[in-house]
Amino acid sequence: MGTPPTDDRRTTTAPATDDRFAVPLRGVAVGPETRCAHWDDPVDVIALRFGCCEVYYPCDACHDAAADHEAEPWPRDRFDEPAVRCGVCGATLSAREYLSGDSEAHRDSDSRANPDDDACPRCEAPFNPGCRAHRDRYFEA
Ligand SMILES: [Zn+2]
Ligand SMILES: [Zn+2]
Numbered sequence: 135m136g137t138p139p140t141d142d143r144r145t146t147t148a149p150a151t152d153d154r155f156a157v158p159l160r161g162v163a164v165g166p167e168t169r170c171a172h173w174d175d176p177v178d179v180i181a182l183r184f185g186c187c188e189v190y191y192p193c194d195a196c197h198d199a200a201a202d203h204e205a206e207p208w209p210r211d212r213f214d215e216p217a218v219r220c221g222v223c224g225a226t227l228s229a230r231e232y233l234s235g236d237s238e239a240h241r242d243s244d245s246r247a248n249p250d251d252d253a254c255p256r257c258e259a260p261f262n263p264g265c266r267a268h269r270d271r272y273f274e275a
C-alpha cells in the first residue's frame with residue numbers, strides 16, 4: 135500500500151551532514167531519534183562518533199554506507215570527549231561516561247550506582263544493550 139508516512143527518515147551521505155542535529159551526523163534512513171535502517175527498535179536511539187571522521191552515525195553499517203572511507207573506532211586517548219549522542223534528549227556523552235558501568239566500574243555492594251546499565255544518564259531513555267556487545271567496533275580497546 136505504498137510507503138507509510140514514517141517519522142521523517144533521511145539518508146545523508148558524505149560530505150553532507152544532517153542539519154536536524156546539533157552535531158555532525160549522517161546515516162541511512164535516520165529518524166529524529168537516530169534510529170536507522172539497520173537498528174530500528176525502540177531502544178535504538180544512540181549515535182556513535184567515529185575516530186576516522188569525528189562524525190556521529192547510528193551504527194557502523196551506516197558509517198560504511200554513508201562515509202567514503204573505512205571506519206575507525208573512537209580512540210582511547212579521547213575517551214573523555216563526547217563520542218555518544220542520545221537521540222531522545224540530544225545529550226552527548228563521553229565514551230567513558232557511556233561505557234561506565236561496564237567492566238571497569240567499581241562494584242560497591244551496597245550502592246546502586248548503575249541502576250540501569252544501558253540507559254541515558256541524562257534522560258534515562260533505555261539504550262540497546264547490544265551496542266555494548268559491539269563496542270570494539272566503536273571504541274578502541
Ligand atoms: Zn569515518
Ligand atoms: Zn545504521
Ligand SMILES: [Zn+2]
Pocket residue numbers: 220221222223224225254255256257258259
Ligand atoms: Zn538522553
